[in-house]
Amino acid sequence: QVRLVESGGGVVQPGGSLRLSCAASGFTFGRYGIGWFRQAPGKEREGVSCINDSTGPTWYADSVKGRFTISRDNAKNTVYLQMNSLKPEDAGVYYCAPYFCSEFPTVPSGNWGQGTQVTVSS
Secondary structure: OOEEEEEOOEEEOOOOOEEEEEEEEOOOHHHOEEEEEEEOOOOOOEEEEEEOOOOOOEEEOOOOOOOEEEEEEHHHOEEEEEEOOOOHHHOEEEEEEEEOHHHOOOOOOOOOOOOEEEEEOO
16 A cells, blocks of 8 residues: 655744655655645645656756755655745645656646645744
């Protein structure tokens, strides 16, 4: 059974940082790209970043380039999203999913986990 659990969200002031984690199980993790997506209240879900099945390459939405860094630890079946210089518009629920990065930033259909909430507020 494919399972992904997001964690690491929280409340941070503008300019602050968070590191999100996506722990995966139930599939051969190292063979799949993993995408991060987010959804703000009243807005559609959007692609944030993606990392291929190896240590790279990576993809980023224009809005987060230079501020966010995606990485993965295949030994731990975990993908990370380091978010720096956070802005209020980065707030939302962040989700991860197995993903073909060639499709980025198209949001995939299917089941989603609970996500992790990111709030950026002074």
